[in-house]
Amino acid sequence: MLDAALFLTVMGMFLLGLRRPFIWVLAYLYIDILAPQKIGWTLTPMLPISFIAFLLAFAGWAVADPKAETRFTLRQGILAALLVYCFLSMQWADFPVDAAFKWEWVWKALVFAIFLPVTLITRLRIEAAALVLTLTAGAIIISAGMKTALGGGGYGSLYFFVNDNSNIYESSTLATVAIALIPIILWFMRHGTIFPPDRRVRIFGGALIFACLLIPVGTEARTGLVCIAVLGLLMLRDVKNRMMYLLAAGAVGVMALPFLPASYYERMATLGSVESDQSASTRMQVWSWTLDYAAENPLGGGFDAYRGNEFTYRLPVTREEGGALVTEIENVTDSGRAYHSSFFEMLGEQGWPGLIMWLALHALGLLQMERIRRRWRDREALAEQWQGPLASALQFANIIYLVGASFQGIAYQPVFLMLIGLQIALSTYCAKLDSARLEVERKALRDARRAAASGKPAMP
Structure with a gap:
């Protein structure tokens, strides 16, 4: 029953997209986050629904959306540059097979993050x-x-x-x-x-x-x-x-x-208790190894370069002996441990160029959302009271992501790349409204000057 419900939901969204192609964009968001093809066991795994939705989203925009309002922003450019650099780093990857496996989903997440703002041209779509x-x-x-x-x-x-x-x-x-x-x-x-x-x-x-x-x-x-x-x-x-x-x-x-x-x-x-916790101690060793690795490989080692790490560290271990607790220092050898930090993930895999692009992407987003929040927070018109709070919400979400990303390798996590797409769309939308408002004010000023020069009152 669950399998059939998921399959019918996806097919329903595909059919609705024939009348409103933007629904295909929403269908991809739904499929990429929930992964119904993994939940179902017969119908949903039968078709490559994620890839179908991916292609339909682009096709719907190409056929039905107006192109005059399309804007390509600096942050989309950074995403595109990061996408190209990730592909280039594949050419010198330390572990080509593992790198190719990760590339299979990373490129789609980056491409869709670049594409998403192009489709979000109205408040309703955002x-x-x-x-x-x-x-x-x-x-x-x-x-x-x-x-x-x-x-x-x-x-x-x-x-x-x-x-x-x-x-x-x-x-x-x-x-x-x-x-x-x-x-x-x-x-x-x-x-x-x-x-x-x-x-x-x-x-x-x-x-x-x-x-x-x-x-x-x-x-x-x-x-x-x-x-x-x-x-x-x-x-x-x-x-x-x-x-x-x-x-x-x-x-x-x-x-x-x-x-x-x-x-x-x-x-x-x-x-x-970082010193006595093996998980935390391992992370510290991986981060130290990554810094040393980046010093020797400043361009990075491609996806999953962490598989080449190996290190030994000392860890206090407590055990019971003769009814008493005894703590001893033991040497622990580990290898192939994941980065457990998006910052070190970017540094190890894409080197300093990739890390700088990734940091710039998020820093610009935080600054853009702050600018929108401040510029729109005191506006009184009902249609202008939602932009500032949404910018604040997206800014908070981004900060929380960066905090969580400090302890997880989620640099390319699709959900947060989608949130970046929403940030870019909101920034573009607000810039368009500001531009239209400025044009109206300029026109009114020109009319006033012409009226003053001719001695006639300006038209309201």
């Missing part, structure tokens, strides 16, 4: 893309949140729709995505038009936010806890009564403590 992204990820989040609430969580034991530790279904990645989506959910609860904000929308949004907060608990992902703390600090900027916010946040945190499982406390306790 909102629809953000809504599909949020609700599709929300389907996974709600399911995992319910399992957590019913006691089915735990590190490595929270089951999702797909038993596949990749993409958004990796536990730490899902925790980061869930927290990053909270500002966007709040925006829909205040400014959405597809589902106008009312009591039902607020109830659903509140429940979805609660499910998002449960994900770091259910997955016991330490990154998720850090992301929650960062989000809490970020939201201080926009709340009206900061003291009440801090008191409410503290009260909610204290009330939640008795309901957290003991395994969660044990897992979070390792945040303060």
Whole structure:
């Protein structure tokens, strides 16, 4: 039944796209995030639905969308340059087979991030893309949140729709995505038009936010806890009564403590013991190895270059002997360990050029969203009151991603590349409105000058 429902949903979106081709863009967002072809077992895996949706999205834009409004921005140029550089690094990759396997999905994620802003030329389209992204990820989040609430969580034991530790279904990645989506959910609860904000929308949004907060608990992902703390600090900027916010946040945190499982406390306790935690110690060694590797290979080693690392480090190990706990220092040798950081992932795989492009991509996005937030926050017209808050929400999502990416190799994560596409689209849309507004003001000024020169009153 589930397989048939997923298949009919996808086919329905393909058919609706014949009348409204933009729906094919939404179909690709849905398929790429949820991966229904992995959830189903007969019908959905039968066709390459992801690639079909990818081609249909481009075809729909080429046939039906106006090209006069197409803009190619600096950030799209950076994405294109990063795409080309990733392809070039394949030519000298240390592990060509593994690099080719990663390239199969990375190029699609980058190309679609470049293409997405071209299609988001109206408020309705921007909102629809953000809504599909949020609700599709929300389907996974709600399911995992319910399992957590019913006691089915735990590190490595929270089951999702797909038993596949990749993409958004990796536990730490899902925790980061869930927290990053909270500002966007709040925006829909205040400014959405597809589902106008009312009591039902607020109830659903509140429940979805609660499910998002449960994900770091259910997955016991330490990154998720850090992301929650960062989000809490970020939201201080926009709340009206900061003291009440801090008191409410503290009260909610204290009330939640008795309901957290003991395994969660044990897992979070390792945040303060880097030297005695093997996972954290390994990451530090991998990062040190990557810096040394980049010094010798400044252009990077291609995708999955981490497979060539090998190192030995000393780790305190506690064991029970004769009824007493004895701590000894042991040498631990490890090899082929992943970067566990997007910053080091970019440095090791694409070298300094790739890391600089990746950092510039996100730095420009944060600056653009801040500029939009400030320029649009005091506007009084109803049609101009949603841009600033959306820019703020996308900025917060980006910051949370960068925090989570510090401890995960998610530099090319499709969901966050889609969010970058939304940022570019919003920036382009606001620039277009500002340009039109400026043109109207210039025309009015010219008319006033002509009227003054001729001695006639200017036309209103």
